[in-house]
Amino acid sequence: MHVKTHTFKSYQFLIYFVKISIIVFSFYFIYYKLFNNNDLSISEFYTTILTNNLFSLNSIFIITLLSGLNWFFEIIKWKYLVQTVKNITFKTAIEQTLGAHTASIFTPNRIGDYGAKALYFSSKLRIKIVGLNGIGNLAQMLVTTIFGSIGLLFLFSNFKLQIHLKTLNWITLSAFISFIFLLFTVLIHYKKTDTWIGKTKHFITSISPSLFFKTFLFSVIRYLIFSFQFYVLLDLFRVNLSYANAMMIISSMYLLVSVLPSIFIFDVVLKGGIAVYLFSFFNISEAIILSCITIMWLFNVVIPSLLGCYYIMHFKFIKS
Secondary structure, X not given: OHHHHHHHHHHHHHHHHHHHHHHHHHHHHHHHHHHOOOOOOHHHXXXXXXXXXXXXXXXXXXXXXXXXXXXXXXXXXXXXXXXXXXXXXXXXXXXXXXXHHHXXXXXXXXOHHHHXXXXXXXXXXXHHHHHHHHHXXXXXXXXXXXXXXXXXXXXXXXXXXXXXXXXXXXXXXXXXXXXXXXXXXXXXXXXXXXXXXXXXXXXXXOOOHHHHXXXXXXXXXHHHHHHHHHHHHHHHOOOOOOHHHHHHHHHHHHHHHHOOOOEHHHHHHHHHHHHHHHHHHHXXXXXXXXXXXXXXXXXXXXXXXXHHHHHHHOOOOOOO
């Protein structure tokens, strides 16, 4: 009995240590990015937003509202995906989405999100949960690719871009389309059911077309919201740029960023460098673009990750 009690206490300590480590790492990366940005110092960022009166209640309300809507549809998308294997409430979907977001913030390309969400479920459901998460992310990537390819197409027709960017775009688009085509070809013609390909085929075919459509629709809505939020920030900074031209640059930026592997917390660095280059065709101040990127990062990444810390501390492992 004494040994069992000691083992249980050690297990509890380990769980608590993991939770604290995730939160400490998250805060460290956030702090590091804010105060060690060679492109935009914290004082320059503060001066830029103060000069343009972005501290007003109206500005903060609009930015917060759009960020809230962005995450609302991400949570709704997750809830609809999960209900194919288990019914969860909207509150539970919030906990799983924000908790996994915090746990994955310092992992390359948010790979930690897959494992973090799977831990909320029993072991027999975890493979399906990873698959459902993959479908949700694939739908978001598909939307980014479609809008980004259209944006880059208009960008190439109006401006002389460096050839390697154009090549990167076509390689990305071709690779993504080829991957989807190959995936569906294999799944359609593969007959064996006792291999991982057969199980994947069974899993995908078990999901209704209406769920695929809803997932894609929620991904489109999310994309329109956070891309519009970027345009709103440009407008708040008094940038004289039409919505069409702004979306051409914004959609191109998100596509180029999405194909570059990165730690999610440093996604702001990649977006910053690419955005500065793309917006330079309209002679827009580098400080303004980097400020927009930083604000987007604070409201859509940092604040949700801080909220997710609460759910990390209250997380309980599911007994298998």
